[in-house]
Amino acid sequence: MEKEEDKVKEQEFYTEAAKYWERVPPTVDGMLGGFGFISQIDIKGSTQFLRKFILFQLKDPPSRTFALDCGAGIGRITKNLLLNYFKHVDLVEQNLKFLEVARTCLKSYSTRICNYYPIGLQNFCFATKKYDVVWCQWVLGHLKHDDLIEFLKKCSIGLKSNGVIVIKENVTSSENLEIDTQDSSVTRPLSEIFRIFQESNLICIKEQQQHKFPRGLYPVYMFALRSIGDKL
Numbered sequence: 001m002e003k004e005e006d007k008v009k010e011q012e013f014y015t016e017a018a019k020y021w022e023r024v025p026p027t028v029d030g031m032l033g034g035f036g037f038i039s040q041i042d043i044k045g046s047t048q049f050l051r052k053f054i055l056f057q058l059k060d061p062p063s064r065t066f067a068l069d070c071g072a073g074i075g076r077i078t079k080n081l082l083l084n085y086f087k088h089v090d091l092v093e094q095n096l097k098f099l100e101v102a103r104t105c106l107k108s109y110s111t112r113i114c115n116y117y118p119i120g121l122q123n124f125c126f127a128t129k130k131y132d133v134v135w136c137q138w139v140l141g142h143l144k145h146d147d148l149i150e151f152l153k154k155c156s157i158g159l160k161s162n163g164v165i166v167i168k169e170n171v172t173s174s175e176n177l178e179i180d181t182q183d184s185s186v187t188r189p190l191s192e193i194f195r196i197f198q199e200s201n202l203i204c205i206k207e208q209q210q211h212k213f214p215r216g217l218y219p220v221y222m223f224a225l226r227s228i229g230d231k232l
């Protein structure tokens with residue numbers, strides 16, 4: 001049984017992160033920790049990954065109807081990537097200020113954005129709607145190990161047939177988990193990430209490192225995942 005003090009610590013981990021993001025301006029630079037200038041390179045890398053390995057290469061690709069942007073911030077990925085390939089997008093983001101800015105930035109696509117869910121991923125429940133692609137970028141370090149597994153399992157259930165989960169995250173260059181007490185997040189090593197996929201009953205069908213980011217940043221990897229048992 002989970003100890004009371006573990007529960008308190010877990011709650012603190014989430015409230016500290018929420019407090020950190022409250023202080024961040026709702027801009028691309030804010031979303032990218034002062035590295036707003038890498039946004040275009042990031043989107044280009046994601047576009048190539050999505051097109052080359054998921055939409056136009058798999059023999060059973062996802063359809064292009066519904067995507068979910070997880071930890072969506074101000075809608076940077078929805079606007080510059082997902083809306084180019086999917087008819088409809090939903091956003092999940094716990095910070096209300098970011099969601100308000102997302103609403104404004106995405107105003108001209110209002111008929112194509114169905115829902116803005118103002119909630120933390122650790123508490124997010126997939127409604128009856130299912131998604132072709134669930135995109136999680138630079139947010140999963142904010143989830144505790146067990147909550148992350150729980151969330152990924154829910155993502156699998158929330159996928160349409162042929163659906164794919166895409167994760168794009170920082171990865172440590174060492175074998176160690178690194179803790180950032182400033183924004184209350186962790187950066188995981190590749191070995192830990194793959195253990196989490198396994199525990200979540202997911203199989204990685206494609207993995208690629210993002211290139212052309214400035215030196216000194218963590219390595220960034222993209223993973224395309226399907227439920228174990230789905231045909232590959």
Ligand SMILES: C[S@@+](CC[C@H](N)C(=O)[O-])C[C@H]1O[C@@H](n2cnc3c(N)ncnc32)[C@H](O)[C@@H]1O
Pocket residue numbers: 017018021031032033070071072073074075076077092093094095098119120121122137138139142143
């Ligand atoms: C580094 S920003 C990335 C935003 C967006 N994915 C992008 O790449 O532009 C991290 C985002 O995750 C959100 N976030 C942090 N913890 C979260 C949680 N537990 N659930 C949902 N969103 C969270 C923050 O509010 C922030 O918008």
